[in-house]
Amino acid sequence: DAKTTQPTSMDCAEGRAANLPCNHSTISGNEYVYWYRQIHSQGPQYIIHGLKNNETNEMASLIITEDRKSSTLILPHATLRDTAVYYCIVIVYNAGGTSYGKLTFGQGTILTVHP
Amino acid sequence: DAGVTQSPTHLIKTRGQQVTLRCSPKSGHDTVSWYQQALGQGPQFIFQYYEEEERQRGNFPDRFSGHQFPNYSSELNVNALLLGDSALYLCASSLEQGNTIYFGEGSWLTVV
Numbered sequence: 001d002a003k004t005t006q007p008t009s010m011d012c013a014e015g016r017a018a019n020l021p022c023n024h025s026t027i028s029g030n031e032y033v034y035w036y037r038q039i040h041s042q043g044p045q046y047i048i049h050g051l052k053n054n055e056t057n058e059m060a061s062l063i064i065t066e067d068r069k070s071s072t073l074i075l076p077h078a079t080l081r082d083t084a085v086y087y088c089i090v091i092v093y094n095a096g097g098t099s100y101g102k103l104t105f106g107q108g109t110i111l112t113v114h115p
Numbered sequence: 116d117a118g119v120t121q122s123p124t125h126l127i128k129t130r131g132q133q134v135t136l137r138c139s140p141k142s143g144h145d146t147v148s149w150y151q152q153a154l155g156q157g158p159q160f161i162f163q164y165y166e167e168e169e170r171q172r173g174n175f176p177d178r179f180s181g182h183q184f185p186n187y188s189s190e191l192n193v194n195a196l197l198l199g200d201s202a203l204y205l206c207a208s209s210l211e212q213g214n215t216i217y218f219g220e221g222s223w224l225t226v227v
Contacts, residue, residue, distance in 0.1 A: 032214070043119075043205050043218035044158065087157065102148070102171055103207075103216060105157030 004088045009110040012082075018075040020109050022088030025069040031092050033064060034103070035073045037084040037111075044087065044105075047073065078113045085110050117142060119208050119219035127225045128196050136191040136222045140208030146170075147189040148216070149181060150205040158205055164189055165211055196226045 005023040012018040024033065034049040048055055048062045050071070055062045061074040075082055087108040120139045128134050140147050146165045150158035160173040164183035183189045187208075193200055203223055209216040 036218075041203075043220045046215055046217060049214070102160050102163065102173070103150075103158070104160070107157060 004090055004106055006086070006088050006106065006109045008107065009112070012075075012078045012111060012113050014080060014113055014115050015077055018078040018082065018111060018113070020073040020075075020086050020088075020111060021070065022073070023070045024088070024090045027068050027090055028092075031090045033062065033071050034089045034091060035060070035062065036087045036089065036103075036105075037082075038087070038108070039081075039084040047086075078111075080113050080115065083111060083113045119144075119206055119217050121204075121206050121219040121222050123222055124220070125223045125225075127227060130196055130198060130226055132196050133192065133194045134196060134224060136193075136204050136206075136224070138189045138191070138206030138208075138219060140187050140189070140206075141217050144208035144210055144213075144217075145187050146209045146211050147183055147187065148207045148209075149189070149191045150207065150218075151175070152203040152205060152221070154202070161191070193224075198226050200224065201226045 032049050032051050035047040036044040037047055038044045048057055048060050050062045050064055064071045085108040087105050089103050119141050122137045148163040149161040151161055152158040161175050161179055162169050162181055163171040167183045178194045180192045203221040205221045206219045207216045
């Protein structure tokens, strides 16, 4: 699976958009970009994933560059409860399931939302 | 619809003892994975179970073993506990043909 690079930490004001970047320059054609977050002492929470198109759900938007070498997770209106460690993970989605399910977590980005 | 549930939430064991952690996957999910998360680190993949068999394994010693039952629930067993085994143990479930993995809240293990 491709390696990802994320900033160690970021700050955001409450109510503003939080834009979390992720670099995955070695991503291959069959690898998806997944985002999880982990609030202190809780299990990781799935946020969103995508292959090459931009994606949006009730939690966030995912913008993937045309060359797929980087992406940005956008929390449109950050709240204090969004303070967490955000992990960007790239994995192969194998329909046979033989490689899917093994997530390789890096250090992630510590997002702190300020009042 | 219950998500991934784990038990116990917290436990304390003594070095050399054995521990069993339990996981019930999200309803309908047939694949269970286990992760270890030491303090200040990201989760590390231990192994994955599908159809009651270990399908993938991370870089963990044989002291770590598991089991999956016909109802897809799973157990993680750790023998001969070391102080370094103190960590948050996370269970994750997914569909073998699915594309999203969901995590439980974890079991905090402290080895003294």
